[in-house]
Amino acid sequence: MTRYSDLYDIAVVGGGNAALCAAITAAKAGARVIILEGAPLPYRGGNSRHTRNFRCMHRGPMSPLIDAYEEDEYFNDLMLVTKGKTDEHLARMTIRTSEECLPWMQEHGVRFQPSLSGTLSLSRTNAFFLGGGKALVNAYYNTATDLGVTIVYEAQVRHVHREGQAITHLDVEIAKAPAVTIRARAFVLASGGFQADLDWLARAWGPSARNFLIRGTPYNRGVVLKDMLDQGADSVGDPTQCHAVAIDGRAPKYDGGIVTRLDCVPFSIVVNRDGQRFYDEGEDTWPKRYAIWGRLVAAQPDQVGYALIDAKSIDLFMPSVFPPIVADTIPELAAKMGLDPAVVQATVDDFNAACRPGTFHPTELDGMATEGLATPKTNWARPLDTPPYYGYQLRPGVTFTYLGLKVSDSAQVHTPDGPITNLWAAGEIMAGSILGQGYLAGFGMTIGTVFGRIAGKEAAAHVA
Amino acid sequence: MSLDLAPSLTATEEARRQIEICNACRYCEGFCSVFPAMTRSKAFADGDLTHLSNLCHNCRGCHYACQYTAPHEFNLNIPAALAEVRQDSWERLARPQAVARMFHERGVAMAGLLVVALTLFFALIAAARPTGGEGFYAYMAHNLMIAIFIPAFVAPLALIGLSLRDYWREVGGGRVRLRHLAKAGDMAGRMKNLNGGHGDGCNFEDGDRFSQKRRIAHQLMMWGFLACFAATSSGTILHYVFGWYAPYPIWAPPKLLGVPGGIAMVAGAIGLAALKLRADPELGARRVWGGEMAFIVLLGAVAATGLALYAVTGTEAVGPLLAIHLATVMTLFLLMPFSKMIHGFFRFTALVAEAGKLEKTR
Ligand SMILES: Cc1cc2nc3c(=O)[nH]c(=O)nc-3n(C[C@H](O)[C@H](O)[C@H](O)COP(=O)(O)OP(=O)(O)OC[C@H]3O[C@@H](n4cnc5c(N)ncnc54)[C@H](O)[C@@H]3O)c2cc1C
Ligand code: HEM
Ligand code: SF4
Ligand code: SF4
Numbered sequence: 001m002t003r004y005s006d007l008y009d010i011a012v013v014g015g016g017n018a019a020l021c022a023a024i025t026a027a028k029a030g031a032r033v034i035i036l037e038g039a040p041l042p043y044r045g046g047n048s049r050h051t052r053n054f055r056c057m058h059r060g061p062m063s064p065l066i067d068a069y070e071e072d073e074y075f076n077d078l079m080l081v082t083k084g085k086t087d088e089h090l091a092r093m094t095i096r097t098s099e100e101c102l103p104w105m106q107e108h109g110v111r112f113q114p115s116l117s118g119t120l121s122l123s124r125t126n127a128f129f130l131g132g133g134k135a136l137v138n139a140y141y142n143t144a145t146d147l148g149v150t151i152v153y154e155a156q157v158r159h160v161h162r163e164g165q166a167i168t169h170l171d172v173e174i175a176k177a178p179a180v181t182i183r184a185r186a187f188v189l190a191s192g193g194f195q196a197d198l199d200w201l202a203r204a205w206g207p208s209a210r211n212f213l214i215r216g217t218p219y220n221r222g223v224v225l226k227d228m229l230d231q232g233a234d235s236v237g238d239p240t241q242c243h244a245v246a247i248d249g250r251a252p253k254y255d256g257g258i259v260t261r262l263d264c265v266p267f268s269i270v271v272n273r274d275g276q277r278f279y280d281e282g283e284d285t286w287p288k289r290y291a292i293w294g295r296l297v298a299a300q301p302d303q304v305g306y307a308l309i310d311a312k313s314i315d316l317f318m319p320s321v322f323p324p325i326v327a328d329t330i331p332e333l334a335a336k337m338g339l340d341p342a343v344v345q346a347t348v349d350d351f352n353a354a355c356r357p358g359t360f361h362p363t364e365l366d367g368m369a370t371e372g373l374a375t376p377k378t379n380w381a382r383p384l385d386t387p388p389y390y391g392y393q394l395r396p397g398v399t400f401t402y403l404g405l406k407v408s409d410s411a412q413v414h415t416p417d418g419p420i421t422n423l424w425a426a427g428e429i430m431a432g433s434i435l436g437q438g439y440l441a442g443f444g445m446t447i448g449t450v451f452g453r454i455a456g457k458e459a460a461a462h463v464a
Numbered sequence: 465m466s467l468d469l470a471p472s473l474t475a476t477e478e479a480r481r482q483i484e485i486c487n488a489c490r491y492c493e494g495f496c497s498v499f500p501a502m503t504r505s506k507a508f509a510d511g512d513l514t515h516l517s518n519l520c521h522n523c524r525g526c527h528y529a530c531q532y533t534a535p536h537e538f539n540l541n542i543p544a545a546l547a548e549v550r551q552d553s554w555e556r557l558a559r560p561q562a563v564a565r566m567f568h569e570r571g572v573a574m575a576g577l578l579v580v581a582l583t584l585f586f587a588l589i590a591a592a593r594p595t596g597g598e599g600f601y602a603y604m605a606h607n608l609m610i611a612i613f614i615p616a617f618v619a620p621l622a623l624i625g626l627s628l629r630d631y632w633r634e635v636g637g638g639r640v641r642l643r644h645l646a647k648a649g650d651m652a653g654r655m656k657n658l659n660g661g662h663g664d665g666c667n668f669e670d671g672d673r674f675s676q677k678r679r680i681a682h683q684l685m686m687w688g689f690l691a692c693f694a695a696t697s698s699g700t701i702l703h704y705v706f707g708w709y710a711p712y713p714i715w716a717p718p719k720l721l722g723v724p725g726g727i728a729m730v731a732g733a734i735g736l737a738a739l740k741l742r743a744d745p746e747l748g749a750r751r752v753w754g755g756e757m758a759f760i761v762l763l764g765a766v767a768a769t770g771l772a773l774y775a776v777t778g779t780e781a782v783g784p785l786l787a788i789h790l791a792t793v794m795t796l797f798l799l800m801p802f803s804k805m806i807h808g809f810f811r812f813t814a815l816v817a818e819a820g821k822l823e824k825t826r
Contacts, residue, residue, distance in 0.1 A: 042533070042534070042535055042536075043535075049531045050531055052491055111494075111660075111661075111662040111664070113493065113494030113661065113662075114494075117490060117493065117500075117503045129491075130494040130495070130660075130661055130662055131491060131492055131494070131495065131525060131526070131528075131529030132489075132491030132492070132529055132531065133491075133531070134528075134529050134530065134531045135491075135525075135528070135529035138528060138529070138672040142672070142673055252537055255531075255536060257489075257531055257532070258488075258489055258491070259485055259488040259489045259532075259538075315506065318488065319484070319487050319488050319506045320488055321484065321485050321488040321489075
């Protein structure tokens with residue numbers, strides 16, 4: 001195809017937040033840029049289209065963020081969730097740079113709004129995109145178009161040609177046609193993680209991974225990541241790890257996004273396929289616990305859990321997109337959910353008998369704990385005794401994977417023989433360089449914005 | 465399961481399916497009044513949906529920002545879903561419903577009524593031409609005009625009043641306070657719900673890019689219309705209260721309001737029609753596209769013929785132009801309850817109701 005035969009200054013692989021930040025930065029520096037987005041137009045923007053906020057350092061009030069959120073507090077928050085598995089140098093640089101990202105984003109069309117209802121606790125630390133991540137992605141595509149960036153959809157990059165310490169060109173399948181060659185003088189890889197490749201997940205996690213649901217785009221299959229790893233690029237992050245949360249079992253296999261989340265666990269008892277409880281549902285507040293429930297459910301037989309709730313608690317959490325299963329008795333509810341009614345009734349009876357009186361407080365640790373159970377519930381433990389009873393099926397929903405390319409603080413991709421002179425990476429594909437496990441809400445977009453801009457700047461300087 | 469795509473859903477059921485998805489997402493909370501209103505409920509009764517649909521200004525921001533639009537299986541199209549419910553509410557709460565349905569859907573019906581009105585006024589001017597009178601009144605006596613237009617204005621307004629009363633019951637509106645009216649006046653006066661929440665405007669004619677064009681065109685139309693209405697009213701007052709008869713000089717209220725108002729309406733009509741041609745019809749109530757376009761043209765014609773009438777003062781053209789102008793005005797008045805004109809009444813009422821509901825949740 002002659003259209004793509006030109007020599008571009010910079011080819012950006014991917015079409016999400018990190019790719020767009022890189023492309024815009026490079027184009028503004030005067031480079032001729034092409035974006036190769038593997039997805040078709042309606043699905044452009046990868047996982048970024050499902051996001052709602054980014055976490056931003058600020059030394060004083062900075063609209064829409066209130067008060068201050070300084071480097072040390074931010075860094076400590078990160079250390080807590082990653083249990084120390086954090087690259088301090090890169091993390092601190094990312095945190096410091098996040099402050100200048102907010103005005104940069106506004107300048108390039110992103111609009112913010114006060115925290116969404118039900119997320120007020122984040123109004124100091126996280127800036128919410130008006131309209132969510134797809135609005136952000138739309139704004140960036142318009143900005144990139146206005147800057148003269150060439151944008152190609154359904155452009156699946158299959159292979160990155162490395163010659164020594166340089167990249168020469170890409171093999172790209174456009175609209176499922178046989179691969180064409182796209183040449184550029186510098187390259188930015190921003191094609192996300194590999195979580196949509198169930199085979200890869202199954203190899204890393206075991207066959208049960210095939211039962212996982214993928215919360216985001218089906219287009220992040222790690223093709224480019226694998227290609228680079230096969231060519232000896234330095235890698236970082238545990239290949240067997242992925243970030244998974246418990247979501248509604250009826251969610252679509254891919255792209256269910258935010259609406260499939262279920263916030264009912266603290267006010268429920270959760271049983272497995274065999275009708276047994278398996279973990280303390282009230283261990284901590286939900287924002288601090290939602291991320292472990294994906295793995296908890298994944299470890300149960302058939303990778304499924306069942307949350308049981310009574311009428312007292314049904315209005316205590318954000319509505320879910322799927323209606324709950326409803327029944328007037330526990331055995332009836334169990335039967336409707338495909339569980340053994342007698343076993344579930346026994347589990348509920350044991351639980352109810354272990355509950356103690358106390359003052360119930362849905363929004364704070366209220367200490368209403370069970371007594372004498374092998375698996376206690378340490379907060380919000382109230383007997384299930386008020387019909388109708390409600391049930392939700394839970395399954396693990398994968399957000400992203402941790403394995404990635406190891407980059408330097410200039411976003412450059414490295415090999416054991418040193419850096420690749422004209423290759424940079426940004427976003428999920430290199431996020432493992434910063435956080436090895438755990439996740440801090442809003443940090444994914446921060447990494448993509450910070451490193452996307454660095455990659456764009458460095459690549460533009462390289463070709464200038 | 466509520467997410468199954470059953471094509472047999474009614475407009476209200478389809479809107480409910482979609483709004484329930486939004487209520488679990490809420491990413492669009494900042495665009496307009498609809499989403500904050502939505503978060504008050506977990507379940508949506510028919511009346512709630514009627515209310516939300518009349519709050520929606522069809523800015524389309526939530527469509528282009530939505531990660532669940534087709535080809536996604538959730539298949540969201542909030543602007544269209546709410547437009548259908550809104551349109552249904554205007555037709556269902558009108559009386560007679562069948563008349564409303566006909567005029568909303570068919571521009572041809574409106575054209576038909578216009579022809580009838582034209583015939584009437586040409587015949588009247590030919591048959592009942594007064595012997596005295598100056599200016600327009602040399603062609604048609606002032607009292608005759610009043611005798612025709614007062615009932616043609618008041619009767620439709622009475623029908624609208626009944627519809628709004630039904631609407632108020634259906635959406636569970638509370639007691640109206642002056643401050644609710646003031647709030648609604650401010651929202652409509654600046655058309656806040658078309659500014660996107662961020663002030664960049666709406667997504668109408670240019671895909672996911674924001675623009676102020678529709679908001680500006682609409683405000684030209686709306687304020688122009690209100691100015692023309694004020695001009696006509698001031699003329700009536702001058703006539704009956706002060707005994708000062710038309711034609712008025714350029715500095716008198718009827719001209720001072722009417723000429724800029726008329727120009728604004730013509731500009732607004734051209735703008736709204738042009739934008740409508742460029743906008744994606746799939747994000748509105750498809751079946752009434754023709755009726756809506758006819759309504760824009762009618763408003764433009766009312767203003768243009770009014771201005772033309774002023775321009776030809778003293779010439780032979782006044783007679784036929786007067787007949788044409790009066791016919792367009794008559795058509796507009798008669799169709800107030802049965803055309804897109806009803807939107808101003810319903811939407812304003814929705815904004816008043818919402819001002820009250822907001823107070824209750826605080
Ligand atoms: C439901 C959900 C909600 C989230 N909410 C938040 C949030 O609120 N805040 C936050 O900070 N993070 C959030 N995250 C995480 C966040 O989405 C990611 O951290 C971030 O989007 C990563 O950006 P990226 O540009 O690296 O990848 P992506 O946005 O995923 O972009 C990757 C791009 O690469 C393209 N691509 C893949 N393979 C190829 C190929 N071979 N050739 C060409 N193109 C290819 C894809 O089509 C896609 O456009 C959320 C994730 C999910 C799933
Ligand atoms: C009272 C407050 C009013 C409000 C809140 C309001 C609101 C709106 C909104 C939101 C739209 C766009 C969505 C749609 O097409 O339904 C619209 C369209 C329109 N309005 Fe209004 N309006 C008001 C009064 C008026 C008045 C007084 C007029 C003039 C007589 C007017 C004329 C129009 C026209 C011509 C359109 C274009 C319809 C189209 O594009 O199909 N509006 N109005
Ligand atoms: S329109 Fe889409 S993005 Fe907006 S609130 Fe609804 S589901 Fe969320
Ligand atoms: S179309 Fe605009 S006004 Fe209507 S609900 Fe969506 S964002 Fe609100």
